[in-house]
Amino acid sequence: MTSPARMRPQHPATHRVVDLAETFALVVPPDATPLDEALTATGVTVSSADVADGDVFVAVPGLKVHGATYAAQAVAAGAVVVVTDAAGAVLVRGAGLSVPVLVSPDPRELAGPLAAHVHGHPGRDLVTVGVTGTNGKTTTTYFVDAALRAAHATTAVLGTVELKVGDEAVESPRTTVEAPALQGILALARERGAGAVAMEVSSHALALGRVRGLTFDVVGFTNLQRDHLDFHGDMDGYFRDKARLFAPEQARRGVVVVDDEWGRRLAATSPIPVETVATHVGDPVGDDADWAVVAADIGLDGVGSTFTLRGPDGARHEAASPLPGLVNVSNAALAIVLARAAGVELATAIDAVAHAHEIPGRMERVVERGDGFPLGLVDYAHTPDALVLALEAVRPITPGRLVLVFGSDGDRDQGKRPIMGQIAARLADVLVVTDENPRSEDPAAIRAAILEGVRAERPSGTDVHEATSRAQAIRDALALATDQDTVIITGKGHEPTQEIAGVFHRYNDRDVLLAVRAESTRARAESHA
Structure with a gap:
């Protein structure tokens, strides 16, 4: 299987390492190998197993083992420089490596912006849509991709199931890949003429900085339900990490489903402009959400669901989800509004979502x-x-x-x-x-x-x-x-x-x-x- 980190552009840009050091205020330790003015880099990775020739290996501290422990493997595979913290620099020096070392106080936070810079900020040349929440991320992302494909000849969809650029897809190792791998995939998508990307953004990814270096055009929130409390501690901690996606440096605008207390809280506190979506079985009398969903048939035909979507102007639009259940009505409505915010005509988005292909492992x-x-x-x-x-x-x-x-x-x-x-x-x-x-x-x-x-x-x-x-x-x-x-x-x-x-x-x-x-x-x- 192709490694996601190997999904990179065939014609990467070349950067002098001294310029990268200056741009990101990276420091050469006094006893480290001096930087060669002619040394260049073409990629970034945080995994020694995915190093390509010319890579910057960003060695981050882990829960059990520091990434600098694997610097020798990274150098042997072609890494030209190691970027790490002070503790990692000591480990690299102790391994007797002659490769240049650059020190950052927080290499994990640096990895995304550094990779984005090396790849020429590919996200700026794509329409980017991110989806977070506990349940429904995958379904909503595929629905969004269906709408984006109706408006763009080539798209990419990245998430729990697969990483797909155009017709090429590989199994995904996690919901949101590490930041350098993400930037490489975005650069590949741009190189292949993609116009838009829809991707899932997990709470782990937000907490660990995997989407740093990318500012989404529009982001969506499905819901927040009990999960991952072993990582986040409690529901408030879980919410805070999800809400990171709605920070101004992370997204320009958002769409929030307000069917639970967490969605309403996010909509009320979001520092970026948001539209709201509310799902109802009956008539939404008095609902003040921007988009109100009235479910008419939630899958009694055994396949899909139909619903009416009332817009901010009061106009009503007949829509459908190809999957049964009220939750998939909510997912479909969110996807339609996200696609519209991403520049797809409303009627086009409604039709595309209604005819979206079956989603692996989702009903x-x-x-x-x-x-x-x-x-x-x-x-x-x-x-x-x-x-x-x-x-x-x-x-x-x-x-x-x-x-x-x-x-x-x-x-x-x-x-x-x-x-x-x-x-x-x-x-x-x-x-x-x-x-x-x-x-x-x-x-x-x-x-x-x-x-x-x-x-x-x-x-x-x-x-x-x-x-x-x-x-x-x-x-x-x-x-x-x-x-x-x-x-x-x-x-x-x-x-x-x-x-x-x-x-x-x-x-x-x-x-x-x-x-x-x-x-x-x-x-x-x-x-x-």
């Missing part, structure tokens, strides 16, 4: 109902609120029982596990509790915490099953279901791997679901032969 219809098989869906819902929204969205399109396969991540917020169990027991009929990404934790302990919540809601334990293998959980779910039922597999969505005891195994819910269906079909055929 993805993998197996259709019929021939004795249930409707089989894969969805990324991995937070309590997202699970509620997913189950509520598919209940109206389920004639029989709702069968849920789910788990919870290891090494993440442990408090949400029993909450997820309670929600599942309340809203689904049949539960198959299994593993998600246990990481370094004992998978049985994670399942036990979930089952504790299940028992609190359903003491009888009726229709509650446990599977130690995720693939087996899917087999069990299909075996338990009829063609009147719906099987929804949540938590991993598009993810191509499962992390167990620190090892990444190739695994995908969609692939397993299709394989199990094929196995069942063959077994039926053989039994009738």
